[in-house]
Amino acid sequence: SAVISQKPSRDICQRGTSLTIQCQVDSQVTMMFWYRQQPGQSLTLIATANQGSEATYESGFVIDKFPISRPNLTFSTLTVSNMSPEDSSIYLCSVEFPSGRYQETQYFGPGTRLLVL
Amino acid sequence: KQEVTQIPAALSVPEGENLVLNCSFTDSAIYNLQWFRQDPGKGLTSLLLIQSSQREQTSGRLNASLDKSSGRSTLYIAASQPGDSATYLCAVKNSSASKIIFGSGTRLSIRP
Numbered sequence: 001s002a003v004i005s006q007k008p009s010r011d012i013c014q015r016g017t018s019l020t021i022q023c024q025v026d027s028q029v030t031m032m033f034w035y036r037q038q039p040g041q042s043l044t045l046i047a048t049a050n051q052g053s054e055a056t057y058e059s060g061f062v063i064d065k066f067p068i069s070r071p072n073l074t075f076s077t078l079t080v081s082n083m084s085p086e087d088s089s090i091y092l093c094s095v096e097f098p099s100g101r102y103q104e105t106q107y108f109g110p111g112t113r114l115l116v117l
Numbered sequence: 118k119q120e121v122t123q124i125p126a127a128l129s130v131p132e133g134e135n136l137v138l139n140c141s142f143t144d145s146a147i148y149n150l151q152w153f154r155q156d157p158g159k160g161l162t163s164l165l166l167i168q169s170s171q172r173e174q175t176s177g178r179l180n181a182s183l184d185k186s187s188g189r190s191t192l193y194i195a196a197s198q199p200g201d202s203a204t205y206l207c208a209v210k211n212s213s214a215s216k217i218i219f220g221s222g223t224r225l226s227i228r229p
Binding site: 045 | 158162206216219
């Protein structure tokens, strides 16, 4: 299986500030995803991070609030901008390998636990 | 629009019991279905993935089945252990290039 790391693992931030979360994969992947999991809820996809092009955002999520970078095939960042307490969540990155390898299983990072005061 | 439902939301059973977790989806034209485990405050661990052409997958004490026509999947856990306590999520993918859609999860507690 893939090894995916995220930094930071957790953080406590003040409202109005921004936090950048990093996701590193131990092998090259085409598709990387960013999810949010609010307390007691299931996962919601924020965006798909495409290497070499703009990220594709889901309904309800915008680039100004959640800018994403994907500089290469093993790394991506998600920034949570101008944070409010409603942004307190676990943020997870995930990757999917192409068909034929790991059977298109999605693998998830350990998550970044964010608390906004 | 695909919707994924998991029932029950929470389940508590004594150690050693066999148990079944349920997942249902509204659009039977799926590409694959995946079961995950999530420990409190942690990321997700992939347990089993079933392609649309498959009926079941097994890994150790876990067996996942898929009935596309009825829009249902089950995760069977044999001889449950306290270490199985976690939230179990199923997720459905509609096509090869689409996102996966998660159910709300079943929070499982195994009592020693």
